Amino acid sequence: MTSLPATTNKKLGLVIDLDICVGCHACATSCKEWNTGGYSAPLSDHDPYGGDPSGAWLNRVHAFEVGEGANAKTVHFPRSCLHCETPDCVTVCPTGASYKREEDGIVLVNPDTCIGCKLCSWACPYGAREYDYDDGVMKKCTLCVDRIYNESIPEVDRIPACVRACPTGARGFGDLGDPDSDVSKNVAARGGYNLLDEFGYKPVNKYLPPRAPVSVAGTKSDRPAEQVPKPDGSAVERLFAWADQALSR
Amino acid sequence: MHPAYSVIVFTTASGAGYGLLFWLSLAQVFGLMPVDRWLSFTQIVVALGLITAGLISSTLHLGHSERAIGAFSQWRTSWLSREGVAAVATYVPSGLMAFIWLLGVETSWVIPLALLSAAGAVVTVYCTGMIYASLRTIRQWYLGLVPANYLVLAAVTGALLFALTTAIFEQVPAWVSVACLIGLATAAALKSWYWQTIDADPGKYTAEMATGLGHIGKVRPLDPPHTRPNFVMREMGYAVARKHAEKLRRFVLLGLFAVPAFMVLIALLLGIGAPVFYLIATCVAAVGIIVERWLFFAEAEHVSMLFYGHERA
Amino acid sequence: MLTVPMKKGAPVSGEPVIDLSVPVGDKVEKTTCYMCACRCGINVHLRDGKVRYIEGNRDHPVNKGVLCGKGSAGIMQHYSPARLRAPMKRVGPRGSGQFEEISWDEALGLATDWLSDVRKKDPKQLAFFTGRDQSQSLTGLWAMQFGTPNFAAHGGFCSVNMAAGGLYTFGGAFWEFGDPDWELTKYFMLFGVAEDHASNPIKMGIGLLKERGAKIVSVNPVRTGYNAVADEWVGIRPGTDGLFVGALIHELFRNQTVDLDYLVRYTNAPWLVIEDPGAKDHGLFARGEDGDPLVYDKASGGFASAMRVDTTPALTGVRTLEDGRKARPVFELMAERYLGDEYSPAAVASQIGVAAEDIRRIAKELANVAFEQEIVLDQPWTDWAGRRHEKMIGRPVSMHAMRGISAHSNGFHTCRLIHILQILLGSIDCPGGFRYKPPYPKQAPPWLLPHGALQDIRPEEPLGGPHLGFPLGPQHLLIDDDKPARIDKGFSWDAPMSAHGLMHMVINNAAKQDPYKIDVLFMYMANMAWNSSMNVPGTIENLTAKDDNGDYVIPKIIYSDAYYSEMVPYADLILPDTTYLERWDCISLLDRPISTAEMAADSIRHPVVKPDRDVRGFQEVLIDLAARLGFPAFTNEDGSAKFPGGYPDYMVNHERKPGVGPLAGWRGKDGSRVGRGDPNPDQLQRYLENGAFFAHELTPEQAYFKHANKAYLEWAVDVGFRTVAKPTIFQLYCEPLQAFRLAAEGHGERQPPESHRERIRTYFDPLPFWYQPFEEAMVADGDYPLHAITQRPMHMYHSWGSQNAWLRQITAANRLYIHHDLGKSVGVKDDDWVWLASHQGRVKCQVRLMDGCNRDTVWTWNAIGKRRGAWGLDDDSPEANQGFLLNHLISELLPEGGGGYRYSNSDPITGQAAWFDLRVSIKRADGDGETEPRFEPTARGGLPPSPDKLAYGEEFKKADR
């Protein structure tokens, strides 16, 4: 089981638009909320009302500052499992609890066979696996496998909880193995990239970089020549001369 | 990386146990030992005891040790699984050997069993080393030196135990002391090489690569996702201060190598009081190896920390 | 969007078989979120009576399916261990947190005794103030019926500058009364917003703009959140936006890039202003016999009513009125002011921290987009005067502003300046511009006067009208001689146009018995002992102040909260509210609407889970009390309760005016009427069937130019939003301000006392201008060289969020963010501790360095710091030990001015609390670890200990096995 499938029929994944993400954490909390009662139930929290609150989250939002001085840019950066194509997090697992689905490429943990050895989390360069200290098993983004195929919910809602919630629309979901899918086209158009590509796990999830700032094209500062009053007089006089047109209510 | 005590105990105890098993098996194969079956029996019981204690300790850090049986299934890809399989497999010849000695049966089967035990010990320790050495996420571990270190340290700690247990029963043969000395020297050299290697490598991954934002500029964290450390930060973010690590490294060189070597040398040269000197050597080395193993984890840096403020990994 | 077809048949060999179609829950209830004031629609999935999952309602006008970080954590809010459990009576001293649980009978009996006593004696001795109230039409009515003048909600310390600045200018406001045209705008300027009430709509809007490649310009000292994704960041120095916008207007005038047609058609730019210095009507509009303002008609060469449409009004020229005096059009006065050197980019650049060439460029960009990229919709419409227009012309520049503008003592004028900038570009309620949300626009200035003058207050009699309104001059102030009628001194010379009251002054004034003593302080959902007060230590002192007899100066405090907040320990009687999933609620068009620009909408909440505690919805309690106290509007002739069915009964059957009630949808016996119609017994059922909201979509013809659109105006009259179908004319020149100024100059019957004259004369300028914020002007520059401001975290709602097990993990302690350069000069690096000091006090806090921050500004997240003992949190919580409030440093009073009088730290016109005027100094702190000041922990109010582990959802999993 820990052998990776040679190929997967689909490469389902997320596309995260760093140009739009405002860092609101909606994806993180909606993920927590869906999954704590779903496939990965529960996502436990420790010391929830005390001095050292922490818990299992499958999606976390960082804020970075990039560049320096006046050019510094704040970038909000959600991070969850990238459902890599060739990740060691699957192959290191001694029990086979960690596996990559042949059908759609989703990387999952079987909560019934995981022994909680944490080795898979050591093998993930993205810090995307979260051990549930209480439940004793490894948790991770399931790509909401219990939503996207769920026949008991309306078809429009068969998307991950985080994508459904994201208020800005910074998160896309689809088949990144299909070049004609909306997400693939968006990735192509926007120069979507892999995190830590050099590492070689071939993430499926893609990130869209912040765009170059929009500039207002061709700002012709001035009005058509016939409307420009004579250049003499003070600014006030010139304005009054110009405003002295016949204007009807 | 967070140094989990169960894992430190596991790798050091079972490492010493396999080392002891290795030496006592070799001694059998080459007929280098006086034929006192109670000595051999004692030694194999100590070896298997340490191995078993180590393995039990290793299950302590599991979330579900009751499911541990599943861990033998993935030997095709997982070094952890392979290690489990090798460990269990090694029990068969070594257990039989122990049984033979317990019963006091004279049989030539001991030789193949000893050969298998020695091989099993090597393979198991190699697998342990490879659990770490196969992780690309940790540059301090992703090195051929790591299994080599595990092997040599298992051999050295095993050799000290072998010498100690022998000394209690009778005169320690000179080859044992020599093996100890050579082993200690090699281990010290390897460990120093290891430290030089990891110190020389600043890490090839950067926060800019991790976030893909390097084209804009230098990346530094503004707000972490959560105020208090999460699992990843607790597990992968453990760090030991450079100064502290250096002190501990010196301690390892002293405790794990210099002091035991000195003791072995005295025992060898004096010819009397060997049990005491070997006892001191073994005890000091035991502390040394625990510190060595602790450092092995504490000095290891995980790539995922690039998202949490590390500049390189 | 992609949906994956269900895979049939066996899974791939070796892979575990998983059930991919586990039903989410056994029931879905649609209701309205309350994790903040945005009021999104939610689907609450329930399983075995517990909340399984909350998602956005796709059909809802506000959020269209999305849900924010707070909304998605609603489960943990609902199951918070800090929920109050039963009514309580204080047994220890105030602040100790020692309570005894009592029955509702006893609680209501006690409240009735206290209140009826006051009502019989002197109704003004009740101060009833509500915080982030979403039922203001009920609470306001209740206070009116009681007969006290002392009512307001939190608007006075929140955003009244925004509301008043807009309403006096163009009958709408940014705030919750309007939105940018997200679909069409091409250039969006965002001033001083981190989150705002329209949490989800702004986020959705920004997403839309990004998709379309529209330009976003953020004007904000800090670059995070929305401001982080803006195309251009203007890192302005706090309190100087008025200069920035003034300079943009300067440039528009200088380049002659203003929409003259629009000005003539929709604004008072051509109206003539009397120029007769010293006269009692100097600076007022020249008016005809019918009272209409006059313009000079170039076509006829004479004066004409400004309301006539057949004229060619002049924008320039000094005219001589029939009485021989001079008058000039508003346009001229404006042009002269803003073309003045003091508003030139070069003059303002160094003050605001923005380069002059950037200001000039932005002005050009605005003009370019407005005039050269105009939008033309093929949509005929008819204006108020009956003239048909074939097309709708749009100037696709839009703006939005909030507390970064509002929470300064120059906020009212700055806000007006921004509106004037929009108006000069012709971008109010046009395609691509700013759009009103019905029931806005109202008349400008609004036709609603404040009530509660001392002579109108009579025992056991209701007040003559609503408390809050919009004075047009001194005649409408609520004063008796100079003595304020209201405990907060609203509508007095201290803050004449304080349209939302001054909640931040209530406790201070009550403790000083200035202007008079009160007997009962009754508050609802306002954490006044903590994050909603300026000067927290002083407020706590005021709440516990005793007189010479050892009695509390504020004798009785009744408080309704749902949770064990910092305020609870200071009350004598606690009326515990339910959570938002347990009660009926009414989000009414009579209050702050949830409408969008395309539709008028309102909504309800209804109980989707049963309370497991002895708590009651506050509105139920109010209605019960109203009946017990015998308020006319809540009792029948025979004295019996008029709404025995409680709040739902009231929501359906109460009528404000004939046919107009709390809910606008499905009115009339058969439910066919919108806005106005008889009560419909099935109304709530219809709401529930529709997903707990009602929305009436405007026709495309009504969608724009609502201020002058006949189809819209007539409809608005029909549904009761407006009284007449007359246009709203934008008040560039705000005459009521001049009325106050004339009084200060010695005219009229009501004049400010000597001490206030100069202030009124200076700040009541009918044309907006910039002045230095008060605190900055009053403390020495060298002592407190830095600005200190707060921002709302998107995932936290003020103080409520910290009891939420999920949200508090995200932010359990706040840092002080400072610029790297400042860090260097103070000698601190990340995580170091510093002392931050103001003229009021000092706090110790931990820094984090950044570059995306104005160099003269330090900031932190709002309301993260907590008091030990509150919110069900352990005493070692980071919120209480590392988290801090800037509120400890913010004074509710300004430093003593010339005359020894300490004005409230507020805008001089509206009384808006000037939170962001704070000036501080910073220095390294030795040692580490803990914030200061820290207050004594309070007892936990008898709450059971909070769990030290949570595994929410485990039960669902077990059930599935």
Ligand SMILES: Nc1nc2c(c(=O)[nH]1)N[C@H]1C(S)=C(S)[C@@H](COP(=O)(O)OP(=O)(O)OC[C@H]3O[C@@H](n4cnc5c(=O)[nH]c(N)nc54)[C@H](O)[C@@H]3O)O[C@H]1N2
């Ligand atoms: N430094 C600084 N201070 C500020 C601001 C700032 O920007 N900077 N902003 C100011 C502004 S604009 C505002 S509006 C205030 C907000 O400040 P507050 O009005 O104090 O706001 P909250 O903390 O949201 O909530 C008040 C109380 O409502 C209670 N509550 C929550 N839900 C319910 C419910 O269902 N029923 C009842 N009865 N009670 C409930 C909470 O427990 C809490 O005690 O803060 C002000 N304070």
Ligand SMILES: Nc1nc2c(c(=O)[nH]1)N[C@H]1C(S)=C(S)[C@@H](COP(=O)(O)OP(=O)(O)OC[C@H]3O[C@@H](n4cnc5c(=O)[nH]c(N)nc54)[C@H](O)[C@@H]3O)O[C@H]1N2
């Ligand atoms: N998540 C969440 N949403 C909320 C609330 C909440 O607590 N949490 N509270 C609600 C309430 S009660 C309110 S009033 C609204 C307020 O919503 P916002 O208006 O967004 O209020 P703040 O977060 O105080 O943001 C003020 C912004 O103004 C900036 N600023 C400060 N001074 C200046 C200045 O002089 N000039 C300019 N240009 N910018 C300045 C600050 O950096 C900050 O970004 O949010 C509402 N929505």
Ligand code: SF4
């Ligand atoms: S919900 Fe969307 S905007 Fe918010 S943090 Fe997540 S990705 Fe960013």
Ligand code: SF4
């Ligand atoms: S992101 Fe980590 S956990 Fe997910 S597939 Fe890749 S390596 Fe595995």
Ligand code: SF4
């Ligand atoms: S923690 Fe679980 S999933 Fe991860 S490697 Fe161990 S057994 Fe496999």
Ligand code: SF4
């Ligand atoms: S896909 Fe589902 S599990 Fe993964 S981050 Fe999004 S909500 Fe969480």
Ligand code: SF4
């Ligand atoms: S913005 Fe968020 S918290 Fe506020 S009402 Fe909407 S979903 Fe609820």
Ligand SMILES: [Mo]
């Ligand atoms: Mo507010």
